[in-house]
Amino acid sequence: MSNPATPVAGARSAAAAPVSSSPLGAADLRALRDAVSGEVLVAGDPRFDAVRGLHNTHYSRTPAAIVRPADAIDVSRAVLTARELGLELAVKSGGHSVAGHSSTDGGILIDMRTLNAVDIDPIRWVGSAQGGTTAGEYTLAAHAHGMATPFGDTLSVGLGGLTLGGGIGWLARKHGMTIDNLLEADLVTADGRLVSVSEESDPDLFWAIRGGGGNFGIVTRFRYRLHPVEIVSGGALFLPLSREVLRGLVDASMAAPEALTQISFVMRMPPAPFVPAELVGTPSVVVMPVFSGPLDEAAAAMAPFRALATPLIDMVGPMPYPAQYQFTAEGEAPSAGVLRSSFLPDLNDAALDAIVERHSSSAPGMPMLQLRVLGGAMARVPADATAFAHRDTPVMATVITGTTEDHYAEALAWTEAYHAELSVGSTGVYSNFLAEEAGRLSQAYPGATYERLVQVKRRVDPQNVFRGNHNIDPS
Numbered sequence: 001m002s003n004p005a006t007p008v009a010g011a012r013s014a015a016a017a018p019v020s021s022s023p024l025g026a027a028d029l030r031a032l033r034d035a036v037s038g039e040v041l042v043a044g045d046p047r048f049d050a051v052r053g054l055h056n057t058h059y060s061r062t063p064a065a066i067v068r069p070a071d072a073i074d075v076s077r078a079v080l081t082a083r084e085l086g087l088e089l090a091v092k093s094g095g096h097s098v099a100g101h102s103s104t105d106g107g108i109l110i111d112m113r114t115l116n117a118v119d120i121d122p123i124r125w126v127g128s129a130q131g132g133t134t135a136g137e138y139t140l141a142a143h144a145h146g147m148a149t150p151f152g153d154t155l156s157v158g159l160g161g162l163t164l165g166g167g168i169g170w171l172a173r174k175h176g177m178t179i180d181n182l183l184e185a186d187l188v189t190a191d192g193r194l195v196s197v198s199e200e201s202d203p204d205l206f207w208a209i210r211g212g213g214g215n216f217g218i219v220t221r222f223r224y225r226l227h228p229v230e231i232v233s234g235g236a237l238f239l240p241l242s243r244e245v246l247r248g249l250v251d252a253s254m255a256a257p258e259a260l261t262q263i264s265f266v267m268r269m270p271p272a273p274f275v276p277a278e279l280v281g282t283p284s285v286v287v288m289p290v291f292s293g294p295l296d297e298a299a300a301a302m303a304p305f306r307a308l309a310t311p312l313i314d315m316v317g318p319m320p321y322p323a324q325y326q327f328t329a330e331g332e333a334p335s336a337g338v339l340r341s342s343f344l345p346d347l348n349d350a351a352l353d354a355i356v357e358r359h360s361s362s363a364p365g366m367p368m369l370q371l372r373v374l375g376g377a378m379a380r381v382p383a384d385a386t387a388f389a390h391r392d393t394p395v396m397a398t399v400i401t402g403t404t405e406d407h408y409a410e411a412l413a414w415t416e417a418y419h420a421e422l423s424v425g426s427t428g429v430y431s432n433f434l435a436e437e438a439g440r441l442s443q444a445y446p447g448a449t450y451e452r453l454v455q456v457k458r459r460v461d462p463q464n465v466f467r468g469n470h471n472i473d474p475s
């Protein structure tokens with residue numbers, strides 16, 4: 001997936017970002033520097049702009065100071081100092097927030113990327129990662145032992161935001177969401193305490209951090225369950241775009257064995273080295289499967305997809321699990337973009353027509369529709385077991401439009417109109433794919449989920465210190 005984004009109130013474009021020294025007074029800056037043992041960056045430092053930058057370059061905010069913690073105690077001290085100084089607090093791990101949440105104008109940004117140690121315990125099948133680790137860092141370390149924990153589809157995404165929002169990726173049908181494999185999290189609370197949260201120690205808080213985002217504290221370490229995942233059948237199957245292919249794709253994905261999870265993209269074929277020149281620009285459905293099971297069963301699992309139409313390109317075959325991520329590597333590069341997403345019970349006739357029409361006619365930039373068909377292990381978890389309530393909705397449709405600042409307004413209008421056509425009958429939205437969209441928080445956290453999140457928030461963060469997120473307002 002690439003280029004997600006949408007405007008946030010107060011966000012400034014990259015072009016308008018000021019370059020100035022910190023608005024913190026000398027005494028306050030000294031207090032912050034004295035409090036932490038890690039680095040404190042302010043504007044003017046050669047690395048300041050690179051560290052405050054986000055994956056979606058549409059967002060550009062300028063913190064008064066950036067704390068790069070040396071350990072969990074630094075995180076705690078940064079939280080307490082920000083509170084003492086009355087400054088807004090922001091937390092950044094991978095910086096991939098599609099709502100541009102992980103920065104602040106004039107507040108203190110905690111850059112968790114300095115805390116990225118990973119420890120794989122192959123005896124207990126437990127992986128431990130500090131709160132600023134990326135999915136790639138963990139996935140490569142686990143792969144060295146022939147193991148994996150389910151994350152998303154892109155290596156550069158941070159485990160911080162990914163896990164706390166839910167985590168839906170290549171292994172969702174086989175091993176569930178990231179939160180279904182979370183065993184424990186070490187958290188810095190709003191009052192600066194360091195706590196370990198698990199089903200045993202604090203079931204309500206553990207429930208809330210599995211889907212409720214960064215509302216409840218700053219995670220300094222995650223502990224996850226590992227699974228045997230080494231060589232998978234993965235890759236990409238390019239099919240010509242048609243109504244029949246789309247219909248068949250959804251049906252085949254729902255009927256597929258749980259060992260197979262696919263993430264598909266409707267898009268014009270890119271000018272990549274493996275795409276023959278005459279096919280570049282052809283409207284296509286790119287099916288990206290991961291079959292994690294006995295390899296001699298992979299061809300049978302893929303047969304219904306290959307039978308949908310004569311493939312334009314077939315690059316599906318055995319590979320080490322991390323190699324699957326090369327097919328989404330382009331999405332790792334920071335750029336401006338707009339994203340709109342919905343859970344759907346199915347693709348209805350009007351949606352099928354809209355998809356074919358939208359991707360066959362000219363459109364701004366290089367728009368993509370990402371289609372995920374879920375189910376399997378992810379759907380077997382009861383809807384109220386975690387703060388992610390959308391267990392039984394099979395289809396997730398996400399419009400992603402890459403753009404530039406000059407064409408942002410046009411891309412936003414196009415993306416919203418397309419999403420409106422698709423999302424009739426929507427059952428909700430995944431919080432990690434929720435941009436800054438007025439009125440949709442209740443679609444991410446329906447009724448009872450929202451009420452329980454508010455109860456936990458009132459207990460652990462009544463002052464709403466952690467509000468740079470899809471905010472659960474304790475008031």
Ligand SMILES: Cc1cc2nc3c(=O)[nH]c(=O)nc-3n(C[C@H](O)[C@H](O)[C@H](O)COP(=O)(O)OP(=O)(O)OC[C@H]3O[C@@H](n4cnc5c(N)ncnc54)[C@H](O)[C@@H]3O)c2cc1C
Pocket residue numbers: 001002003004055090091092093094095096097098101102112131132151152153154156157158159160161162163164165166167168169213214215217218219220331332432433468469470
């Ligand atoms: C290219 C791309 C591909 C993606 N693919 C997938 C996918 O396949 N599956 C999926 O489920 N999601 C996917 N996402 C969405 C992604 O999970 C969310 O954007 C997620 O919030 C990003 O996490 P991050 O740490 O990189 O983001 P950040 O921008 O650093 O943080 C996002 C939010 O989480 C909070 N946060 C981050 N770290 C911590 C921490 N340690 N403690 C407390 N709060 C924290 C931040 O304050 C912020 O509110 C994708 C996003 C992009 C841009």
